[in-house]
Amino acid sequence: AQTVTQSQPEMSVQEAETVTLSCTYDTSESDYYLFWYKQPPSRQMILVIRQEAYKQQNATENRFSVNFQKAAKSFSLKISDSQLGDAAMYFCAYRTRGWAGGTSYGKLTFGQGTILTVHP
């Protein structure tokens, strides 16, 4: 079974600064997907960024980028120019590529989460 570990329960950053959230995972698979989700105080889960394991290039979405190190099984999220609206709980998640007929298709395994505080 796959496991996802976020070793930073809480992080803080000054507005406009950069912060990096860590995530490691354990899997025996070679093809999979990794995600970062944001859960603000409203508790609505929001997809931040996605990485496909077979792609070597790190994914980027505006101020959000990842450092995907497949051999090290590491998937960190960098938030640049932090804004007050970035304050949330962030979850790293793993999804096996799987096959459409399988019972585990689409299942996400989440890390423990990191609470990010942004100071004005």
Place this chain on the structure above:
Amino acid sequence: GAVVSQHPSWVICKSGTSVKIECRSLDFQATTMFWYRQFPKQSLMLMATSNEGSKATYEQGVEKDKFLINHASLTLSTLTVTSAHPEDSSFYICSALRDRGLEQYFGPGTRLTVT
């Protein structure tokens, strides 16, 4: 597009009663829906996976007789908490997979309080 709704957003019920939570995909057909449980400041714990027209697949340790899941159509899945007790108080979140796609779309969650 790709909106998932949940109803109700907050429910209070007395111990021993049952409560039903609905999860709807508003603008797409969801081949698979997932139900999660989340305690404050903790991660999402997958409870079960439901596919339209078939029985739900429950995760280990989840009581299937207590948490009844019905995926009656491609746009609706329901979670019924039977004989609820205070320890069932939690935040329940559903998500939906569109056309066996890559992204899960999450509902806004339902806060259940059992008194």
